[in-house]
Amino acid sequence: MARKTVIAGNWKMNKTAAEGKALVEALKGLVADVCPARAEIIVCPPFTTLGAVAEAIAGSNIKLGAQNVHWEKSGAFTGEISADMLKEAGVEYVIIGHSERRQYFGETDATVNQRLKAALNAGLKPIVCIGETLEERESGNTEKVLAAQLSGGLAGLDAEVVAGLILAYEPVWAIGTGKTATPEMAEETHRFIRSFVAGEFGQAAADAITIQYGGSMKPENAAALCAQADIDGGLIGGAALKADSFAALVKNAIAAGQA
Numbered sequence: 553m554a555r556k557t558v559i560a561g562n563w564k565m566n567k568t569a570a571e572g573k574a575l576v577e578a579l580k581g582l583v584a585d586v587c588p589a590r591a592e593i594i595v596c597p598p599f600t601t602l603g604a605v606a607e608a609i610a611g612s613n614i615k616l617g618a619q620n621v622h623w624e625k626s627g628a629f630t631g632e633i634s635a636d637m638l639k640e641a642g643v644e645y646v647i648i649g650h651s652e653r654r655q656y657f658g659e660t661d662a663t664v665n666q667r668l669k670a671a672l673n674a675g676l677k678p679i680v681c682i683g684e685t686l687e688e689r690e691s692g693n694t695e696k697v698l699a700a701q702l703s704g705g706l707a708g709l710d711a712e713v714v715a716g717l718i719l720a721y722e723p724v725w726a727i728g729t730g731k732t733a734t735p736e737m738a739e740e741t742h743r744f745i746r747s748f749v750a751g752e753f754g755q756a757a758a759d760a761i762t763i764q765y766g767g768s769m770k771p772e773n774a775a776a777l778c779a780q781a782d783i784d785g786g787l788i789g790g791a792a793l794k795a796d797s798f799a800a801l802v803k804n805a806i807a808a809g810q811a
């Protein structure tokens with residue numbers, strides 16, 4: 553079944569408002585010919601850069617995402633942000649449970665689940681991140697770890713909701729290291745993720761759900777990764793920080809995904 557290619561740039565803690573605006577101003581022209589019916593292009597800047605980027609991409613085929621969302625509507629949660637605040641800033645997508653949030657900020661599958669439900673209730677489109685560490689892969693626990701992240705993270709959701717989700721499989725050992733999973737290795741894991749979703753939520757949800765790959769995806773390896781049957785796009789860190797490399801990656805990924 554044909555799924556849309558979805559490429560999201562996770563800017564992490566990079567780009568001031570002025571820098572972010574300049575990046576998307578350049579990116580807009582480079583990806584103007586990408587048809588939104590074939591592919592989604594998303595940028596996820598830091599919170600204080602959202603406004604400037606929202607303004608710069610208005611009317612273009614680039615969509616806006618954020619990097620985190622809290623589960624409460626408001627209150628005493630210093631440093632957090634609510635779904636309504638993101639909506640007001642023009643945000644459509646939100647990354648939830650990135651491995652850096654899990655590693656440095658105590659994010660768990662339970663908090664991922666809470667954030668996910670709040671995002672869905674507010675009408676945001678979540679990008680839910682899962683992935684194993686090197687130690688977990690080397691000890692043969694990859695599938696066990698991913699199954700636990702999926703069961704905990706997606707707990708209580710209906711199959712129709714799961715069908716519309718974006719998952720990002722990011723092996724932690726491939727993030728920012730230059731070590732990409734080989735296309736075959738990534739595909740094997742993506743196939744496992746899709747079959748796990750089929751087991752929990754049914755085949756229709758598994759066929760419809762978008763599963764991105766993330767971890768050192770670059771213009772040079774995007775085609776080989778996105779040509780795999782169960783890889784539907786990418787969540788991009790380093791290569792999303794420059795307009796030309798992100799645009800080249802987007803085009804290579806789309807061409808391969810729809811070949």
Ligand code: 13P
Pocket residue numbers: 562650722726727728729730766767768769787788789790791
């Ligand atoms: P890199 O593309 O820099 O490896 O980062 C991947 C990532 O963590 C995207 O969320």
